[in-house]
Amino acid sequence: MVNFGILATMEAKPGKEDEVAAFLKSALPLVQAEPGTVAWFAVRFTPTSFAIFDVFPDQKARDAHLGGEVAKALMARAPELFDGPPEIERVDVLASKLS
Template identity: 40%
Template sequence: MGVDRGLLALLEAKPGKGEELGEFLKQGRELALAEEGTVTWYAFKLSDTTYGIFDTFEGEDARQAHLNGQIPIALGQVGADLLATDPDIRTAEIIAVK
Protein backbone atom coordinates (compact mmCIF):
# COMPACT_ATOMS: atom_id res chain seq x y z
CA MET A 1 0.00 0.00 0.00
CA GLY A 2 2.75 2.47 0.93
CA VAL A 3 2.81 5.59 3.04
CA ASP A 4 -0.36 7.54 2.31
CA ARG A 5 -1.43 9.16 5.59
CA GLY A 6 0.10 11.66 7.97
CA LEU A 7 -0.53 13.65 11.13
CA LEU A 8 0.79 17.08 12.00
CA ALA A 9 0.51 18.22 15.61
CA LEU A 10 1.56 21.76 16.49
CA LEU A 11 2.23 22.38 20.17
CA GLU A 12 2.58 25.75 21.91
CA ALA A 13 4.41 25.62 25.23
CA LYS A 14 3.55 27.81 28.18
CA PRO A 15 6.09 30.57 28.82
CA GLY A 16 9.23 29.04 30.33
CA LYS A 17 8.12 25.46 29.50
CA GLY A 18 9.61 25.09 26.01
CA GLU A 19 12.65 23.11 27.07
CA GLU A 20 10.49 20.76 29.14
CA LEU A 21 8.19 20.21 26.17
CA GLY A 22 11.21 19.47 23.99
CA GLU A 23 12.46 16.89 26.50
CA PHE A 24 9.02 15.31 26.66
CA LEU A 25 9.00 14.98 22.87
CA LYS A 26 12.45 13.38 22.88
CA GLN A 27 11.11 10.74 25.27
CA GLY A 28 8.14 10.19 22.94
CA ARG A 29 10.49 8.61 20.40
CA GLU A 30 10.55 5.39 22.43
CA LEU A 31 6.76 5.20 22.37
CA ALA A 32 6.73 5.80 18.61
CA LEU A 33 9.27 3.02 18.06
CA ALA A 34 6.85 0.59 19.72
CA GLU A 35 4.03 1.50 17.32
CA GLU A 36 3.97 -1.06 14.56
CA GLY A 37 1.92 1.07 12.17
CA THR A 38 3.87 4.32 12.50
CA VAL A 39 6.30 4.47 9.59
CA THR A 40 8.08 7.72 10.49
CA TRP A 41 7.85 9.97 13.53
CA TYR A 42 9.47 13.39 13.77
CA ALA A 43 9.49 15.79 16.70
CA PHE A 44 10.66 19.30 15.86
CA LYS A 45 11.14 22.80 17.27
CA LEU A 46 10.07 25.94 15.40
CA SER A 47 10.75 28.50 18.14
CA ASP A 48 11.36 28.69 21.89
CA THR A 49 7.69 27.88 22.50
CA THR A 50 6.44 26.25 19.28
CA TYR A 51 7.07 22.54 18.74
CA GLY A 52 5.52 19.87 16.61
CA ILE A 53 5.22 16.23 15.68
CA PHE A 54 4.83 14.82 12.17
CA ASP A 55 4.07 11.12 11.65
CA THR A 56 3.40 8.98 8.59
CA PHE A 57 1.38 5.80 8.23
CA GLU A 58 0.40 3.12 5.75
CA GLY A 59 -3.37 3.42 5.81
CA GLU A 60 -6.08 4.87 7.97
CA ASP A 61 -6.14 1.97 10.45
CA ALA A 62 -2.52 2.66 11.42
CA ARG A 63 -3.20 6.38 11.81
CA GLN A 64 -6.23 5.72 14.02
CA ALA A 65 -4.23 3.25 16.12
CA HIS A 66 -1.64 5.99 16.69
CA LEU A 67 -4.31 8.56 17.60
CA ASN A 68 -5.62 6.10 20.21
CA GLY A 69 -2.15 5.08 21.40
CA GLN A 70 0.35 5.91 24.10
CA ILE A 71 1.72 9.21 22.75
CA PRO A 72 -1.61 11.08 22.85
CA ILE A 73 -2.27 9.60 26.30
CA ALA A 74 1.13 10.78 27.56
CA LEU A 75 0.60 14.23 26.03
CA GLY A 76 -2.76 14.44 27.76
CA GLN A 77 -1.08 13.75 31.09
CA VAL A 78 1.43 16.62 30.78
CA GLY A 79 -0.58 19.00 28.61
CA ALA A 80 -2.06 21.06 31.44
CA ASP A 81 1.42 21.74 32.82
CA LEU A 82 3.35 22.27 29.57
CA LEU A 83 0.94 23.54 26.91
CA ALA A 84 -0.45 27.07 26.52
CA THR A 85 -3.25 25.84 24.22
CA ASP A 86 -4.72 22.54 23.09
CA PRO A 87 -2.62 20.78 20.45
CA ASP A 88 -3.48 21.73 16.86
CA ILE A 89 -3.75 18.28 15.25
CA ARG A 90 -4.22 18.04 11.50
CA THR A 91 -4.59 14.99 9.30
CA ALA A 92 -2.71 14.89 6.00
CA GLU A 93 -2.80 12.78 2.86
CA ILE A 94 0.67 12.01 1.57
CA ILE A 95 0.78 12.69 -2.15
CA ALA A 96 4.46 12.05 -2.86
CA VAL A 97 7.35 10.32 -1.03
CA LYS A 98 11.04 10.18 -1.80
Protein backbone atom coordinates (compact mmCIF):
# COMPACT_ATOMS: atom_id res chain seq x y z
CA MET A 1 0.00 0.00 0.00
CA VAL A 2 1.21 3.49 -0.78
CA ASN A 3 0.28 6.49 1.31
CA PHE A 4 2.76 9.19 0.36
CA GLY A 5 4.04 10.63 -2.89
CA ILE A 6 6.09 13.31 -4.54
CA LEU A 7 5.22 15.32 -7.62
CA ALA A 8 8.19 17.21 -9.04
CA THR A 9 7.57 19.40 -12.07
CA MET A 10 10.16 21.13 -14.19
CA GLU A 11 10.42 23.22 -17.33
CA ALA A 12 13.37 22.61 -19.66
CA LYS A 13 15.53 25.52 -20.74
CA PRO A 14 15.20 26.26 -24.46
CA GLY A 15 17.29 23.77 -26.40
CA LYS A 16 17.71 21.43 -23.39
CA GLU A 17 14.56 19.35 -23.90
CA ASP A 18 16.35 16.24 -25.18
CA GLU A 19 18.94 16.47 -22.42
CA VAL A 20 16.20 16.65 -19.78
CA ALA A 21 14.49 13.59 -21.25
CA ALA A 22 17.78 11.67 -21.32
CA PHE A 23 18.61 12.74 -17.76
CA LEU A 24 15.24 11.54 -16.46
CA LYS A 25 15.58 8.21 -18.26
CA SER A 26 19.08 7.77 -16.83
CA ALA A 27 17.73 8.13 -13.27
CA LEU A 28 15.80 4.85 -13.41
CA PRO A 29 18.65 2.60 -12.16
CA LEU A 30 19.16 4.90 -9.17
CA VAL A 31 15.49 4.64 -8.24
CA GLN A 32 15.48 0.87 -8.74
CA ALA A 33 18.08 0.67 -5.98
CA GLU A 34 15.71 2.36 -3.50
CA PRO A 35 13.74 -0.33 -1.66
CA GLY A 36 11.17 2.16 -0.31
CA THR A 37 10.20 3.61 -3.69
CA VAL A 38 7.19 1.55 -4.73
CA ALA A 39 6.57 3.23 -8.09
CA TRP A 40 8.40 5.96 -10.00
CA PHE A 41 7.41 7.70 -13.22
CA ALA A 42 9.28 10.26 -15.31
CA VAL A 43 6.83 11.90 -17.71
CA ARG A 44 6.67 14.59 -20.35
CA PHE A 45 3.58 16.80 -20.59
CA THR A 46 4.63 19.07 -23.45
CA PRO A 47 7.85 19.43 -25.45
CA THR A 48 9.33 21.46 -22.56
CA SER A 49 7.35 20.39 -19.46
CA PHE A 50 8.42 17.34 -17.47
CA ALA A 51 7.56 15.72 -14.16
CA ILE A 52 8.51 12.94 -11.81
CA PHE A 53 5.82 11.21 -9.77
CA ASP A 54 6.69 8.59 -7.21
CA VAL A 55 4.97 6.84 -4.32
CA PHE A 56 6.02 5.36 -1.00
CA PRO A 57 4.50 3.27 1.80
CA ASP A 58 5.54 5.66 4.56
CA GLN A 59 7.09 9.00 5.39
CA LYS A 60 10.47 7.40 6.13
CA ALA A 61 10.74 6.03 2.58
CA ARG A 62 9.70 9.38 1.07
CA ASP A 63 12.27 11.22 3.16
CA ALA A 64 14.95 8.72 2.13
CA HIS A 65 14.10 9.33 -1.53
CA LEU A 66 14.21 13.10 -1.09
CA GLY A 67 17.72 12.73 0.32
CA GLY A 68 18.75 10.11 -2.24
CA GLU A 69 20.84 10.06 -5.38
CA VAL A 70 18.10 11.09 -7.81
CA ALA A 71 17.23 14.18 -5.78
CA LYS A 72 20.92 15.10 -5.51
CA ALA A 73 21.44 14.70 -9.26
CA LEU A 74 18.26 16.64 -10.04
CA MET A 75 19.31 19.60 -7.93
CA ALA A 76 22.90 19.50 -9.21
CA ARG A 77 21.79 19.64 -12.84
CA ALA A 78 18.88 22.06 -12.31
CA PRO A 79 20.77 25.27 -13.19
CA GLU A 80 22.02 23.72 -16.43
CA LEU A 81 18.81 22.01 -17.58
CA PHE A 82 15.79 23.78 -16.12
CA ASP A 83 14.18 27.17 -16.47
CA GLY A 84 13.98 27.72 -12.72
CA PRO A 85 14.23 25.21 -9.91
CA PRO A 86 12.06 22.07 -9.97
CA GLU A 87 8.82 22.46 -8.05
CA ILE A 88 8.67 19.61 -5.56
CA GLU A 89 5.39 18.87 -3.82
CA ARG A 90 4.79 16.28 -1.14
CA VAL A 91 1.41 14.67 -1.68
CA ASP A 92 -0.81 12.23 0.19
CA VAL A 93 -2.07 9.27 -1.85
CA LEU A 94 -5.80 8.86 -1.29
CA ALA A 95 -6.29 5.76 -3.43
CA SER A 96 -4.11 3.64 -5.68
CA LYS A 97 -3.94 0.56 -7.86
CA LEU A 98 -0.57 -1.04 -8.46
CA SER A 99 -0.39 -4.00 -10.86
